Amino acid sequence: MRSNQENHNEDLEALQKKVADLEKQLKYQEMRADAYETMIDIAEKKFNIPIRKKAGAKQ
Numbered sequence: 001m002r003s004n005q006e007n008h009n010e011d012l013e014a015l016q017k018k019v020a021d022l023e024k025q026l027k028y029q030e031m032r033a034d035a036y037e038t039m040i041d042i043a044e045k046k047f048n049i050p051i052r053k054k055a056g057a058k059q
Contacts, residue, residue: 040052
């Protein structure tokens, strides 16, 4: 049988790996959001049309 300390160390390593994976996913999603924002900014300037909804607009 494994000792309680070994189980604790394995759990800790698994959690650290999960945190690292989640941080990597977060960074990717933040870069993706920035790319979309930039794409919308360029499209609005180039085609001179509003793409984003204005606050308080009726739907």
